[in-house]
Amino acid sequence: MSILGHNEPCIPLFCLAARQMAYTYTHPRPALTVDCVVFGFDAQTTLQVLLIQRKLTPYQGEWALPGGFVRLAESLEAAARRELREETGVEDVFLEQLYTFGQPDRDPRDRVVSVAYYALISLAGHPLQARTDAQDTAWFALDAVPPLAFDHHQILQAAIARLRGKVRYEPIGFELLPEKFTLTQLQKLYETILDQPLDKRNFRNKLLRMDLLVALDETQTGVAHRAARLYKFEPQRYEQLKQQGFNFEL
Amino acid sequence: MSILGHNEPCIPLFCLAARQMAYTYTHPRPALTVDCVVFGFDAQTTLQVLLIQRKLTPYQGEWALPGGFVRLAESLEAAARRELREETGVEDVFLEQLYTFGQPDRDPRDRVVSVAYYALISLAGHPLQARTDAQDTAWFALDAVPPLAFDHHQILQAAIARLRGKVRYEPIGFELLPEKFTLTQLQKLYETILDQPLDKRNFRNKLLRMDLLVALDETQTGVAHRAARLYKFEPQRYEQLKQQGFNFEL
DNA sequence: ACCTTTAGTGTGTTTTCTACACTAAGTCGA
DNA sequence: TCGACTTAGTGTAGAAAACACACTAAAGGT
Numbered sequence: 001m002s003i004l005g006h007n008e009p010c011i012p013l014f015c016l017a018a019r020q021m022a023y024t025y026t027h028p029r030p031a032l033t034v035d036c037v038v039f040g041f042d043a044q045t046t047l048q049v050l051l052i053q054r055k056l057t058p059y060q061g062e063w064a065l066p067g068g069f070v071r072l073a074e075s076l077e078a079a080a081r082r083e084l085r086e087e088t089g090v091e092d093v094f095l096e097q098l099y100t101f102g103q104p105d106r107d108p109r110d111r112v113v114s115v116a117y118y119a120l121i122s123l124a125g126h127p128l129q130a131r132t133d134a135q136d137t138a139w140f141a142l143d144a145v146p147p148l149a150f151d152h153h154q155i156l157q158a159a160i161a162r163l164r165g166k167v168r169y170e171p172i173g174f175e176l177l178p179e180k181f182t183l184t185q186l187q188k189l190y191e192t193i194l195d196q197p198l199d200k201r202n203f204r205n206k207l208l209r210m211d212l213l214v215a216l217d218e219t220q221t222g223v224a225h226r227a228a229r230l231y232k233f234e235p236q237r238y239e240q241l242k243q244q245g246f247n248f249e250l
Numbered sequence: 251m252s253i254l255g256h257n258e259p260c261i262p263l264f265c266l267a268a269r270q271m272a273y274t275y276t277h278p279r280p281a282l283t284v285d286c287v288v289f290g291f292d293a294q295t296t297l298q299v300l301l302i303q304r305k306l307t308p309y310q311g312e313w314a315l316p317g318g319f320v321r322l323a324e325s326l327e328a329a330a331r332r333e334l335r336e337e338t339g340v341e342d343v344f345l346e347q348l349y350t351f352g353q354p355d356r357d358p359r360d361r362v363v364s365v366a367y368y369a370l371i372s373l374a375g376h377p378l379q380a381r382t383d384a385q386d387t388a389w390f391a392l393d394a395v396p397p398l399a400f401d402h403h404q405i406l407q408a409a410i411a412r413l414r415g416k417v418r419y420e421p422i423g424f425e426l427l428p429e430k431f432t433l434t435q436l437q438k439l440y441e442t443i444l445d446q447p448l449d450k451r452n453f454r455n456k457l458l459r460m461d462l463l464v465a466l467d468e469t470q471t472g473v474a475h476r477a478a479r480l481y482k483f484e485p486q487r488y489e490q491l492k493q494q495g496f497n498f499e500l
Numbered sequence: 501a502c503c504t505t506t507a508g509t510g511t512g513t514t515t516t517c518t519a520c521a522c523t524a525a526g527t528c529g530a
Numbered sequence: 531t532c533g534a535c536t537t538a539g540t541g542t543a544g545a546a547a548a549c550a551c552a553c554t555a556a557a558g559g560t
């Protein structure tokens with residue numbers, strides 16, 4: 001948890017005792033935070049989002065997106081990664097800026113502007129500490145998200161819309177799967193995100209034609225039926241093809 | 251020009267004379283600004299961007315995007331619209347958030363985080379005061395943009411990329427044309443933005459099939475050749491069709 | 501051995517995309 | 531007023547992409 005977490009009461013003060021550090025400006029400044037919408041996927045279940053339960057007012061006890069204040073010397077993305085690490089243990093993930101939310105009344109205490117990011121991680125790949133040791137951190141299926149603090153519901157909706165839109169023409173879905181995955185898992189993922197069934201043969205043909213996946217000499221283990229071939233995504237190949245102006249529309 | 255324009259020296263102060271207003275916080279806060287990339291189009295010329303010339307350090311004399319500090323009681327979009335109005339006279343335009351730029355060193359004076367917006371306006375529709383009376387405000391063709399202050403070149407590039415990407419699947423191009431326009435003007439606009447020639451018949455068929463345009467009972471005037479029919483864009487029709495999940499890919 | 505479950509594969513049909521060239525209507529000037 | 535010039539406006543055939551669709555193969559479980 002950040003020492004500058006969302007929960008800190010952030011009242012502008014005119015006079016501070018000399019022993020306390022104070023920062024004074026000629027004009028008032030909004031507080032600046034980052035919030036992260038972390039999507040997780042696991043072929044067994046469905047798309048999930050990582051939330052933390054607030055311990056302090058306002059919105060005490062309610063669920064919220066992980067996030068916190070931006071420090072002076074760090075970039076916005078660095079702040080998002082730091083908060084994610086500190087609050088949930090999540091590290092080394094795909095992270096992209098989503099939108100900046102700045103309605104004057106979005107935080108009842110003070111003017112707080114929040115730069116929202118979204119992250120994609122594989123639940124299978126990352127056995128989250130959050131899932132096990134922290135009672136105040138939990139995954140929620142997208143269709144069972146509790147009421148959220150602040151305008152976090154709006155941020156979440158924006159993130160879902162972005163993920164839906166983006167997955168159609170850029171291969172970011174792989175970030176939600178383990179390094180090695182089967183085509184069926186990939187298809188399930190797309191079906192979950194897009195919320196529509198896809199034809200198995202057309203899906204496979206289309207993806208393999210894109211030439212972004214390499215078939216490994218390995219198959220699934222531990223399944224009670226024919227084991228599927230494993231594939232992995234080739235980021236360098238993607239960069240090459242993108243340079244050449246290829247399309248990756250699903 | 252905003253009283254809180256980009257040019258204000260923004261040094262954190264520990265002690266201010268009592269007569270002066272001061273704002274003190276327990277933790278340091280970045281300054282928060284908005285910057286606007288204003289695109290203008292005119293079928294005669296090409297895509298242009300609106301810049302202002304800085305009068306103060308840093309980057310004195312260089313060109314920059316219009317923008318300024320966010321006030322405590324206004325939303326980010328309101329701040330962008332206000333700065334646009336104050337600095338360039340531009341009002342009532344399409345405006346959309348682009349991205350938030352927050353590298354710690356993007357402003358040499360202080361930590362300044364900037365929420366960038368982009369705007370689309372019709373040069374023919376808006377006879378800009380900026381164009382006439384202000385020597386420090388000017389339109390530049392996209393292929394003749396001078397060096398820009400701060401990271402504004404990066405912001406501009408991001409805006410161009412966004413416009414290119416977005417115009418393909420959402421009908422925002424109309425914002426760059428006058429209310430009534432010909433199909434040839436519209437095609438020129440798309441060719442300019444996408445930087446590629448388009449087939450006249452295919453373009454017309456496709457657009458008319460989308461059912462977003464209404465043909466008016468009017469034609470061009472003042473042209474030395476057959477006058478083209480005028481059309482206008484139907485935003486409500488667009489909303490209807492969007493609801494029904496239609497595609498507007500060019 | 502056989503039952504159950506998922507993997508893996510190809511083709512014909514329909515739809516969409518693309519390339520392409522002439523006539524119509526208006527202005528201008530001789 | 532006639533001719534020259536300029537841009538508007540229109541349809542179709544071939545190519546490519548999208549779509550719908552069903553059976554055999556392989557593995558583990560009983």
